[in-house]
Amino acid sequence: MRFPRRRAHLTGPDADTPVIRLSGVAMTYPGPPPVPALRPTDLTIGRGEYVTVVGPSGSGKSTFLNVVGLLDRPTAGTYLLDGIDVAGLREADRTALRGRRIGFVFQSFNLLPHRSALENVNLAQLYNDTPRSLRTAAAEEALAQVGLAHRIDALPTRLSGGERQRVAMARALVTRPSLLLCDEPTGNLDTATAESVLTLLDDLHRQGLTILLITHDPNVAVRGTRTVAIRDGHLTELAATHA
Numbered sequence: 001m002r003f004p005r006r007r008a009h010l011t012g013p014d015a016d017t018p019v020i021r022l023s024g025v026a027m028t029y030p031g032p033p034p035v036p037a038l039r040p041t042d043l044t045i046g047r048g049e050y051v052t053v054v055g056p057s058g059s060g061k062s063t064f065l066n067v068v069g070l071l072d073r074p075t076a077g078t079y080l081l082d083g084i085d086v087a088g089l090r091e092a093d094r095t096a097l098r099g100r101r102i103g104f105v106f107q108s109f110n111l112l113p114h115r116s117a118l119e120n121v122n123l124a125q126l127y128n129d130t131p132r133s134l135r136t137a138a139a140e141e142a143l144a145q146v147g148l149a150h151r152i153d154a155l156p157t158r159l160s161g162g163e164r165q166r167v168a169m170a171r172a173l174v175t176r177p178s179l180l181l182c183d184e185p186t187g188n189l190d191t192a193t194a195e196s197v198l199t200l201l202d203d204l205h206r207q208g209l210t211i212l213l214i215t216h217d218p219n220v221a222v223r224g225t226r227t228v229a230i231r232d233g234h235l236t237e238l239a240a241t242h243a
């Protein structure tokens with residue numbers, strides 16, 4: 001499966017439209033006392049970039065992820081996702097946009113334990129435009145893409161940690177999202193398994209996928225082609241790592 005530079009469906013952006021453009025985006029939790037968890041931030045992520053966000057505990061990584069992932073509304077600034085100003089959207093439209101354009105991968109996998117790998121991946125297609133008759137094939141293709149073609153009928157409890165994370169990645173990819181948003185994707189994995197997941201992310205990036213990965217681990221952060229650091233809610237661009 002390749003990730004088209006130009007998205008086919010309805011209001012899909014062209015290749016030059018950044019996937020993410022944040023202008024002065026900030027988040028202050030109301031409190032009391034108010035907590036300025038994300039200071040006014042400008043950040044543009046172009047199509048096909050692999051950006052990592054690194055920062056210590058409490059620096060604002062989850063706050064940033066929740067805003068970018070359309071899980072929380074920022075308290076200031078403008079956020080364009082695929083050129084769409086998300087501030088004006090009603091909640092149902094934000095949910096639909098999130099379901100179509102963003103694939104999430106979490107540290108804890110978040111799979112339904114009593115559903116097979118295939119069913120877990122299939123459930124992610126509630127909001128996409130794939131005709132119902134083609135959804136199973138799309139889910140099988142996504143599982144094959146992460147190297148799990150032979151395990152599609154397995155329950156998560158019968159899979160290793162690395163395999164579970166691959167199912168989660170297939171679930172994130174099946175909608176062909178504009179952005180893969182990863183939150184500590186290797187946090188629950190041993191070193192060798194973590195490396196295989198990071199290698200898969202490298203492959204997906206080479207295929208054109210835009211990736212935003214949040215981590216506290218500098219060794220993971222260097223896998224991105226661009227790294228930003230977050231500290232006390234301030235985002236700063238670090239030097240480019242590898243191409």
Ligand SMILES: Nc1ncnc2c1ncn2[C@@H]1O[C@H](COP(=O)(O)OP(=O)(O)OP(=O)(O)O)[C@@H](O)[C@H]1O
Nearest residue numbers: 029031035037055056057058059060061062063064
């Ligand atoms: N709902 C909330 N209400 C008030 N303050 C919050 C809320 N959520 C987070 N904070 C505060 O905002 C700051 C940033 O928190 P955040 O969870 O974004 O950090 P983090 O980098 O993700 O931390 P960790 O790596 O430990 O998960 C912290 O000072 C935290 O205490």
